[in-house]
Amino acid sequence: MAHPLVPATLAFTTDGTPWSAAFGDIYHSTEGGPAQAAHVFLGGNRLPDRWRGRPRFTILETGFGLGLNFLTTWAALREDAARPGRLHYVAIEKHPFSASDLAELHARHPQFATLSRELCAQWPMLVRGMHRLELDSGRVVLTLCFGDIAEVLPQLRLAADAFYLDGFAPAKNPDMWAAPALKSLESLAARDATFATYTAASAVRDALSSAGFDVRKREGFARKRDMLCGTQTRGAAPPPSPDRRAIVIGAGLAGSAACERLAARGWDVTLIERHPAPAREASGNHAGAFHPLITRDDSFIARLSRNAFLHALRQWDSVPGIAWDRCGVLQMPRTAEESEAQRAALDALGYPNGYARWLPRAEAARVAGTEVAEGGVWFEQGGWLRPPSLVDALLAKAKVGMHFGIELASIARSASGWAAQDSTGRTIAEAPVVVLANAHDAMRLAPPANVSLRKVRGQVSYLPAARLPAIRAVVLRGGMALPAIEGLCVTGASYDPDDPDPHLRVDSHAGNLERLARILPETLDAFDPASLQGRVAFRAVAPDRLPLAGPYPGQAGLYGAFAYGSRGILWSALMAELLASQLEGEPLPLEAQLADAVDPGRFLRRAERGKG
Ligand SMILES: Cc1cc2nc3c(=O)[nH]c(=O)nc-3n(C[C@H](O)[C@H](O)[C@H](O)COP(=O)(O)OP(=O)(O)OC[C@H]3O[C@@H](n4cnc5c(N)ncnc54)[C@H](O)[C@@H]3O)c2cc1C
Ligand SMILES: C[S@@+](CC[C@H](N)C(=O)[O-])C[C@H]1O[C@@H](n2cnc3c(N)ncnc32)[C@H](O)[C@@H]1O
DSSP: OOSOOOOOOOOBOTTSOBEETTTTEESSOTTOHHHHIIIIIIIHTTTTGGGTTOSEEEEEEEOOTTSHHHHHHHHHHHHOTTOOSEEEEEEEESSOOOHHHHHHHHTTOGGGHHHHHHHHHHOOOSOSEEEEEEEGGGTEEEEEEESOHHHHGGGOOOOEEEEEEOOSOTTTOGGGGOHHHHHGGGGGEEEEEEEEESOOOHHHHHHHHHTTEEEEEEEOSTTOOEEEEEEESSSBOOOOOOOOEEEEEOOSHHHHHHHHHHHHTTOEEEEEESSSSSSOSGGGSSOEEEOOOOOTTOOHHHHHHHHHHHHHHHHHHTSTTOOEEOOOEEEOOSSHHHHHHHHHHHHHHOOOTTTOEEEOHHHHHHHHTSOOSSOEEEETTOEEEOHHHHHHHHHHHHOOEEEESOOEEEEEEETTEEEEEETTSOEEEEESEEEEOOGGGHHHHOOOTTOOOEEEEEEEEEEEGGGSOOOOSEEEESEEEOOOBTTEEEEEOOOEETOOOOSOOHHHHHHHHHHHHHHSGGGTTTSOGGGOEEEEEEEEEOTTSOOEEEEOTTOTTEEEEEOOTTOHHHHHHHHHHHHHHHHHTOOOSSOHHHHHHHOTTHHHHHHHHHHO
16 A cells, blocks of 8 residues: 555636546546536435435445545435435545636536535545545534545445446546446445446446346447446445443543544533543643654555544644644654654655655754755644643543542443442443543553553653743654743653553653654753753553553443553544444444554454464
8 A cells, every 4th residue: 555646636628517537538428517416416316305304315436536426415415405414525636636626617517505615615635545524513524535436446335325336438437347346335334226328338247146136237428328337235234323421530631532423413412530630641731742753665554644644644633722732743763774764754754845854954954944954844734732731731622521520439230331439339330332542541541452552650840841942843852842831841651561650750751851862953952850840750552552442342331542652642533433433333444454453452363363
């Protein structure tokens, strides 16, 4: 997967129809995209009739292109009084347009002006992977999957009620219509799923028949005589609607995000926290940094961090009251090898400049606002965030029931599913679902099989900003230095595995000052470590340094959202969306491989595989 995403190039035929030079074909019939969408894709799938009165309806489109099918569908939904509670529209696209090209293309269809503006405002950066956009106050959820259909289809976890199959003509775009790709739709179909496509090619008809669809010809659009549509009767029955009650344990980044995502879906959530207020443990630092990771081979963690980073930016944009700044993050290498590896990764992956790019020293100094030892990777959209403000903002938005000052001693099966009890055996809450968002303590309440978490002490130092150069960006080089936030510069952090000391220590401050001197050499002797303020907290770290987010194997209703390690700011939004999607039976917001990589059951699965 480590190859650049190639955006589409805007071009038109002489009659003004959007044209792809790469495929030698037009994007839609010369008689008009929206009319074609209405006849072929809505009509062929018997929409809006089939979505009426449904709590949720899921469409999978192959070939998002200009998004005219999407906009036509969204517009039809808005006009339909009996529309489904939520429309999930999942679309695959190998060559996405830029937001500005899309806006230009949509300007030819003024009936979509409002919808197009909303879509283009959230349009993601053109990087590989899944991008979930919440539109129309969450009534429409668009999950864009940027990549080749052959790579993306196996990574989808969803049950589609309707398929829009919209590649270019099979003769010009054979990959899109390859039999294995069409065959794989079988496992993505919900019971009674339908499909529609512009083409009537016999190879497509045969492949869809062998994927279990009862394929029929229907009158084509405009000058096209026939099109294909059909129904699949073998698909998965819809999951029963969940009993939407949950207990969330822990009011840090993980728990507050889970509360907000569940509450947004109408869940009745009870949050239980042992401290008298939220964000008193790891999530209580003055501020921390967020940025994605890049690796030359676009490893799991690089892909997961990309998905999480872009997801978090969109979600934080929609929540008032968070103290954060996308001031940019400059990651400086520590050694010549690291520098080479970073540049090689950037060359191989061909990211857009707005995502990650190499800055030579002079430019790096300009963005950082101070002299720096050398150049580095520039994450223009990265920055800092105050975790307590995020926790507060999410809880204020979620409006869930909250119990503070109660430490849970156990969770046990009960008639309602799960009961959470304090040390006297008193039941504090009962619900069919429990989300363990209580970091290390999840291991005491319900340890997942075959894994142990490390407790890693971390101390940050809070330096008076007036005595430091006025840096404008987050700068990393082994350690981190944040710009001044309310008069303090956060720097650090120590990483002390299995060190239980909760107190501030001079040696940890001294270590943080050394880290800072790698970034800002002139600060080496500027501070006395014995006089510094700071904070100590503990990271919960899994052996593979990835979170544990998702269902416990074999324990109905028990979910994990912990082990966020050194990256809780980065992980929290996407992990919460994953959890809520799993609980609701919605399409997952991340690739199947990535969901598996954070699954709490992964260690058990690996152990069992090892035995087999
Ligand atoms: C020094 C340091 C620097 C960091 N810097 C960054 C950074 O720059 N960027 C970044 O992304 N991440 C950073 N992190 C990591 C980040 O802070 C954590 O990953 C994140 O805060 C974890 O959130 P959480 O909600 O999982 O855990 P916590 O914030 O620890 O929340 C768990 C909550 O559960 C409660 N709880 C536990 N057990 C029970 C129980 N039995 N009953 C009731 N309540 C219970 C706790 O009281 C706590 O409030 C840093 C961490 C440290 C330590
Ligand atoms: C006919 S256009 C789709 C038009 C679109 N549905 C609309 O409403 O505007 C076909 C789309 O399929 C995309 N495509 C072609 N080959 C692909 C592949 N192998 N994987 C994913 N997408 C592909 C093209 O880039 C193009 O955007």
